[in-house]
Amino acid sequence: MLKPSTYIVMGLVAVLAIMFVSCTSEAPGLTPATTPASAPNPETGHENPAIITDRTDSKWDVTHARDIYDMNPDYFNYGLGIGAIPSVDDPTVLEEGDSGYPSPDSRIQVFGVNHNGEQRAYSVSALSRHEVFNDVYPGVSNQYLAVAY
Amino acid sequence: MAVVYSREIDAKTLTLAPSGWTYGQNAFRSTFVLMDKETESLWFPAGEQGCALPLEPVGESGCGLVGISGFYADRVLDGDFLLSTTWAKWKSVHPDTKYVTD
Numbered sequence: 001m002l003k004p005s006t007y008i009v010m011g012l013v014a015v016l017a018i019m020f021v022s023c024t025s026e027a028p029g030l031t032p033a034t035t036p037a038s039a040p041n042p043e044t045g046h047e048n049p050a051i052i053t054d055r056t057d058s059k060w061d062v063t064h065a066r067d068i069y070d071m072n073p074d075y076f077n078y079g080l081g082i083g084a085i086p087s088v089d090d091p092t093v094l095e096e097g098d099s100g101y102p103s104p105d106s107r108i109q110v111f112g113v114n115h116n117g118e119q120r121a122y123s124v125s126a127l128s129r130h131e132v133f134n135d136v137y138p139g140v141s142n143q144y145l146a147v148a149y
Numbered sequence: 150m151a152v153v154y155s156r157e158i159d160a161k162t163l164t165l166a167p168s169g170w171t172y173g174q175n176a177f178r179s180t181f182v183l184m185d186k187e188t189e190s191l192w193f194p195a196g197e198q199g200c201a202l203p204l205e206p207v208g209e210s211g212c213g214l215v216g217i218s219g220f221y222a223d224r225v226l227d228g229d230f231l232l233s234t235t236w237a238k239w240k241s242v243h244p245d246t247k248y249v250t251d
Contacts, residue, residue, distance in 0.1 A: 054169055065191065065217035069202060077176040080169035082184070087166035094248045101248050102236045111151045111231040112239045112246070119243040124233055126251040127151060131167045131181055133249065134156065146156045146165040147231070148183060 054079030087132040093120065115145060122147050152194065154214050154228040156185075158221065163187055165214075183214065190219030192226065 050066045050073040053059050058081060065071040094101045102108060110121035116139035127133065127149040134146050156163045163185040172193060173179025183192040195202035196212035207213040208227030216224040240246055 052170075056169075060168075060170070060191065060218070062191070062218050064219075064222045065193075068223070069193075069195070069204075069215070069217055071172065071193075071202070071217065072174075075172055075174050075179070076182070077171045077173065077179050078169065080167075082166070082169060082189075084169045085167040087164070088251045089164055091249050091251065094250070096245075100250070102240075104237060104240050106236040106240075108236045109233050110236050110239055110248075111233055112243065113153050113231065114243070115153075119239075119246040120249050121236060121239050121243075121246050122151070123248070123250040124151075126249075130251055132165050132183065133251075134164050135249065142155060142157065144156045144162045146154045146163075147151055148154060148165065148181070149151045 052076050052079065054081045056081035058082065085131050087134060088126070088130045089134045091133050091135055093135075111147060111149075113145070113147065116142065124149070151231040151233070152212070152228045153231055154226045156226060158224060158226065161187070163226075165192065182217075185221065188220040190221040191217050192221070193217045194228070196228075 046067055049061060049063045051059050052062055052073055062071065062073050062076065066073055092100075109124040111124060111127065112119065112121050116137045118137055120135070122133060127147065132146055132148045134144075137143050137145060154165065156165055164187065165183050166186055168182045168184035168191055170182040171179035172182050180194060184190060185192065192214040193202055194212065195204040195215040196207035202215070204215065207215060208225050210227060210229045212230065213228040214226040216222045236248075
């Protein structure tokens, strides 16, 4: 059986402990500037989210790329921003006889695709400017392809 | 080298585009990181030999785009390598070919 004074002492200690904790967590200097760290990944030991910022100040969360695919956030380069290199989403598809259709002996470089019974040759110079062509092939399935350089 | 990818997933059609990032230890020899305009998930070529990110074989061809972050993380868009050739050679084998430009 504990004396009543012991209960009072224990109560005071508890109150002081709660005040200390709440003061500590509310102290402005101790508030983290960024979002709190997530729980450490048990496999990699990483504690912080991996955020990379591109030249347009857009932020990209590559935590998953780091933790699952072992990609190094420092190896993401350039960060030119969305739209800096515009993809072609409505490409010009030329047939024989159309203006701009190359002559049969043209030596221009192309990437050829044979899909759904249709053949299309993609201009390498246009691909190098845009990196990605989003294209649509006639057919009942697998119509939507992208060619990336 | 170029790669052709399927851009259909879960009965939706994605529009792929450069994210503005490349990835690689050497910035001058790094590989484009793609995104889809619909969710801004990041996609990176992964799979067997010849792919930027070595992984287990991905998709039917062994190489494809893997979602490395965002909504489509861990999903796969199957891909196939394309070899460049001259128009004259391609046209002689495929006389009915169309020509695609920007």
